[in-house]
Amino acid sequence: MNQITMATAYIMLLRRDMILAYRNRAEFANPPLFFVLVVSLLPLGIGPDSALLAKVAPGLVWVVALLATLLSLDSIFRSDFEDGALELLLVSPQPIAVLVLAKITAHWLVAGLPLLVFALPLSLMLYLPISALPVLIATLVLGTPVLSLLGAIGVALTVGLRRGGMLLALLVLPLYVPVLIFATSAVQAAATGLPVSGQLAIMSAMLILALILAPLTAAAALRISLN
Amino acid sequence: MNKLPVDTRRDAPGLEVRGLACTRNERRLFADLNFSLSAGDALLIDGPNGSGKTSLLRLLCGLGLMDAGKICWRGHDVDDYRAEYLADVAYVGHANGIKLDLTARENLQFARALGHTGSASTATEALAEVGLAGFADAPCGKLSTGQRRRVALARLFVLEACLWLLDEPLTALDACAVLRFEALLRAHLDNGGLLILTTHRPVDLGRHEVKRIRLSA
């Protein structure tokens, strides 16, 4: 009797969520669109002064990336909760943490990766020095998975609630602050030619910590929420 | 997740529940519930709406928190050996749990991958069992309510489980589908499976021993 391994369950659930995202692609295009819209709005509000924009660009890009991620978080568990599929995940003999990790991975591929793609042209629009671009991408690669991982904990706690919306932001944004601080600091350092290895090392450490702890915490939170 | 020292699947299948109590929203639904089932037994849970039928079934799946009590499967406490227990359980709840954007076949393939063993029936075989053989590649959003319910029930066949926990499985099914499904339930019991279901209507399970629990509001 061949057993279904955790790896198989992970890959199949990831595939399922990616297929679902693809078949609903209009809906999943919203957060990246938000990202592009808001970053385009900022110079209209602050003024086109290139020196000023270049100075605030790292922080602006990252804050808007945070907000776009926040917008997309609800989709991790919402549709499964509504049609009963989430319950079935909790009744599976496969470890829930692995299944949750699969869903978080799918969320990152659908909501986090597009941010990387759009960050390039957008940071050029904000006059970010070219020398800082690779570091910006590096911080997004290290940071956006952490956003998905920590966000999943918040969503898992609020999935059953009717008016979850603003509460999710309140729960999750304070957890995002360290990521924001180190990411923007790295990009600003790169823009002025200073070393970035320290910040990137800390971000890598945060990613590893989140990878280990977040799926387990989110799994526990799901079991509590689906009481 | 504990690994049992011996292969639990060699112990005889049997469910034993002692002193189960459940509270929801500060209302005590039931207390000191006791029953046991062995191979070939069926349990019907009866009662008015809101009496706790679904809560009881969900407690047996490991969803929700019990106030008190113990659930033992094959002689071992379910709390200690959750994964092994759930490997033997197939649950179909009130909601179908199928994704409307996927075809029936895809839904079942993914459901199979969340189960315990790769040697259960395939999606195609499962759909044939519930009479949806020709509908394998139709997106579930295009199926009728009764057909969607049958896809949800087809999950029982892609999971190799001996304990079936069903929450009102026959609602939304037409008379012909009901007869067909009752035959499938009888076949499951004939093969030594166990069955627990909540239902509003009478279910024909043939000559098998049917225990009943009636919950009051």
Added chain:
Amino acid sequence: MWTFFHKLGSPRYFYDLSGRVLPWLGLATAVLLLIGLYWGLVVAPPDYQQGDSYRIMYIHVPSAWMSLFVYMVMAGAAVISLVWKMKLSEVVAANCAPLGASFTAAALVTGMLWGKPMWGTYWVWDARLTSELLLLFLYLGVIGLRNAIEDPRTRARASGVLTLVGVVNIPIIHYSVIWWNTLHQGPTISKFSKPSVDPTMLWPLLIMVVAFMLYFAVVLLMRARCEVLARERNTAWVRQLAAQA
């Protein structure tokens, strides 16, 4: 010791014990508050740099201390309620949240009032104040989550998990903010850090800290007693109490 904790799990025992202890705690709180306030606000000499405006430290520092201490108490209660499922710890955790939020708000407000004479502006993105602000958000998150969940058991467990997530994050957030602050403002000495103080100023500060802790204990016990009565309203001993009143 263990039997004491075991007995404490009984709501009735807790209610009786706290009823006997509360008047003494209340008295001690009032006395220490009076002594501390008088000593700090009137007797202690003015600071040679800041004059009399430093005296707000006697409220600000204890509030900031308590804001963190109460979170730790809440986290400890969360662990006990998640692991041992003790109902009393659920009650304690529930009531710590608004108390802790109040202390944090008090620390922020007094910090802002202190900032005006010192920095000339009400708000400064100082590491400590920023950390306190984020701590306030963590508290509001716990309170918000509690308000949104109806089932009491789910509410206790969910807010317990959230509290523990917060506890893991507090040091990370705190050190990130300090790092961010030194990066942007250079190595300025934070005026809100514990001042190296003369003993004549230190003693009233310590008395105020103890007074605040006692105050917290008094209010927590009072709230916990109310909640215990509400939860146990269907039991015989509560009905008896109500009949006597």
